[in-house]
Amino acid sequence: MPIQVTCPKCLKRFQVSDKFAGKTGPCPSCKNQIKVPEKGEEVKIHAPDDGAPKDRTGKSVLKPIKRQETDVTRKGLFITIGAIVAVVAVAVGLRISGGVPHWSVLAAMAVAIAPPLVWAGYKFVQDSELAPYVGSELRNRVLICGVLFAALWLLYAFIPSYLFDLESPSEMSFLYFGIIISVMLVMGAFVSVATFELEFPSGLAHAGLYFIATILLAVISGVTLATAAP
Template sequence: MPIQVTCPGCLKRFTVADKHAGKQGPCPSCKKTITIPKLEDQVVIHEQPSGPVDSKGRSVLKTFRRQDSKFSPLMALSALGVVVVACLVAFLLKGFVATASVVPAVLVMCGAAAVLGPFVAAGGYMFLRDDELEPYRGAQLWLRAAACGVGFALAWLLFAFILSRLTTPEDVKSGLQLWQLLIPLAVMFMVGLLSAYASLELDPASAVMLFALFFIFTGLLRLLMGLSFLPGLVLGG
């Protein structure tokens, strides 16, 4: 690369080829003999970032992709263990919940949601979090996942409450039309989205995906209990 040279006599600035590094020669302007700097003696001036910077001199107005791994084996094993136990418990409760009235069945689902929510939230957060933000870890992550899980359980409770205001238990048992589920489902997903967004600081799309994962999982647990995927949803009815 060319070497920048400034003549100490006339202060004329010019460039020479790097093959002349360390050699002497006349200034092209004043003819005074000067010494060309060696390559290792050159001072490299870096562009200074504009605006506020952090302790490492990086602009805080720019984002930098994190290099930390998303995958945590301990968290993954914890989430997997809870999923397996939940499926086993759901299967064992099949006879009881299937013959119970609507209210006990809903309470069972809300309790399951409160227990499973934090683990689903923490596990999903590993893959859905923003790479350019500092991730939550340890106790801070589990506290936020617990708050998210409470919000997910509240979403199920609100779904059941709104459904009970719009329909009767007999309607739910006989089967509802899909349009009758739209309002409680919309409220349910809005609460789930806000819970994931506020507690884990996920972007709206990732927050919806996280709650959708939880929603599908709890729906599958209902199937293991001998119930429909969603209260009042009767396929083919």
């Protein structure tokens, strides 16, 4: 059986036949005279024992736990797309009919589109290192997060009248609108973090998807969210 030899000068590692055990010879790399160790002097490194039960061959009898994969299902994708298409269709219908939609209609649209957007967003930003939420637990968290997202629009509805003394939120400038939306976005990110245990950047992206979608729906519906006038 070959003997492992390491040259102390050039640190070259090589193997020699066990018949040269205890003899001296030149290193094949630097020609330095080195002594081949005796067979009993070899250092053998064994793999650490993990303490797990083993079979007769020394192999562990424990099987690794496989992480459950939760890809976007076809059913969930169809439901999400269907809900979004339905809400967009309502928004287009409101735009065609003319006039400004009643606030109750806008609130219903914000609530209706929240769950599918929350579900779809979670599927894309979930932490791959953690076991994902599934089943009823996922459904409950989606509903809670969706309702809280929609409730954040109350900030847009009431803050302008209290802080800026405006009769309607649409009278505020784009600057103030941007500030309020930024506050809503940050609060929404914290909602996502608390609901789905996401990292803050992922929570920000998760909430951003909802607010961007609802702003686009409002624009499609013909709602004026802000004005260029200061």
